[in-house]
Amino acid sequence: MARKCIYVLDELGQEHIEVVGRKCASLGEMTRLGMHVPPGFAISVDGLEAYMQMTGLGARIAGYFAAKGGDIKRDVRSQIEASLAVREMMTETPLPDEMAAEIVRNYETLCARFNAPDMAVAVRSSGAISMPGQMETYLCIRGADQVLNAVRDVWKSTFNTRAIAFRLEKSMPVDKAPIGVGVIKMVNAKSAGVILTVVPTTGDPAHAVIEGNWGLGESMVSGEITPDSFIVNKSTLTIERKISTKPRYVVSTGTGTAKADVPDHLQNAACLDDAEIIELVRVASNVERHYGAPQDMEWVIDRDLPFPENVIWVQARGAKYFAPREDADSDYIVDQMARLFRQ
Secondary structure, X not given: OOOOOEEEHHHOOHHXXXXXXXXXXXXXXXXXXXXXXXXXXXXOHHHHHHHHHHHOHHHHHHHHHHHHHHHHHOOHHHHHHHHHHHHHHHHOOOOOHHHHHHHHHHHHHHHHHXXXXXXXXXXXXXXXXXXXXXXXXXXXXXXXXXXHHHHXXXXXXXXXXXXXXXXHHOOOOOXXXXXXXXXEEOOOEEEEEEEEOOEOOOOEOOEEEEEEEEOEOHHHHOOOOOOEEEEEEOOOOOEEEEOOOOOEEEXXXXXXXXXXXXXXXXXXXXXXXXXXXXXXXXXXXXXXXXXXXXXXXXXEEEOOOOOOOOEEEEEEEEXXXXXXXXXXXXXXXXXXHHHHXXX
8 A cells, every 4th residue: 555554553642633533543642641551553544545446436435426416415215225335335345455464464463462363352433523423343353354344344334324414414525434443452341431530510620520330331331231430539539439230231252242241249349449440530630631621531440450550541532511500410421431432
């Protein structure tokens, strides 16, 4: 490929948002800050463009939407039909050999770093512009063939019906979307969740709010459980706890993920201990100072690593928060989890 399309996370920072998308740029910036971030690599926005150009797909897709005309903006059935047609075109179009070989080389280098052939990775979309809830994430992907398929599947998700409708609504080009793809080592999650360095329902900057559950963070997205909640004074580090009954979680099966029953002895136990809570607040507060603004961050506790190396960070972004309101509750954070994990 003529253009550089793959970057190791260590090469990236916030200045690369337009190159690899927000999520991958954020992971690179956190790596620069010395935070514990799962290693991996990013396929740039140019990677998708190169795939489209090298295979001729870009011209075919542009021609397809041109033939559809303006009616597609008003007709949901036409949007569904377009989604099926374009994704089928992509399914039938493999990655060019040179591009596939470069992705495989980077994946095998990542596996060799941990002496783990066919190591499980997450393959995640990374939008250069905000398109919340539009693209897909694939977890526990193993082996070169699955990685290549997952990368193409993330690209295909830029043409799912909701993504097409979103671009039409925002008057964006419907035949393309500027996204990167992250291929990131899977964390053996003991628990996962989010931390906000401001109370989102009141705008209180003196406290941080943490919510989490056992297993992978996707359990919070489903809405099946009420997560544990911790409100922490950022100065005194005093902790206010609300421990919920957590009957279900999402776990890795080795070849994918599955919902499962939480063991009885953990259902009413806190998913974080005090040391982990304080470490989350300490690091998140440092990131808040670095950016000069409240942060909305995803964390995972790795069951295979000792403390504090087990506190892993997988996302940081500016937090959205609101003025005081009478009906303030924790629903906002669950909504934020859904937005974060689907980007």
